[in-house]
Amino acid sequence: MAGLAIPTWDPETALLIGTILLEAIVLYVGYGGLERIVGPRLLKLVVGGE
Template sequence: MAGLEVPSWDPQAALVIGVVLFEAIVLYVGYGGLERLVGSHLIDAFVGGDDTA
């Protein structure tokens, strides 16, 4: 049957996928924390502190 074959396991490809996923999680958490720390200060600096939205 065409298309139902199970591909062979490639540990190097799995390692690359794991590293990319780990990097994505680290960046997501890191940028989220950075936004919490300095996000409001940057918005105040650029907009002028008017927070009456």
């Protein structure tokens, strides 16, 4: 049956996948923090509310 073989992991591939996942987590946390800090100020500036 084609396509059912278990792939072998190359250490470079595993490192690349780990690096990409770590970068995604850092960006997610970083943009979340930035939104908490800058978001309300920017919203007040754009909307002009309280």
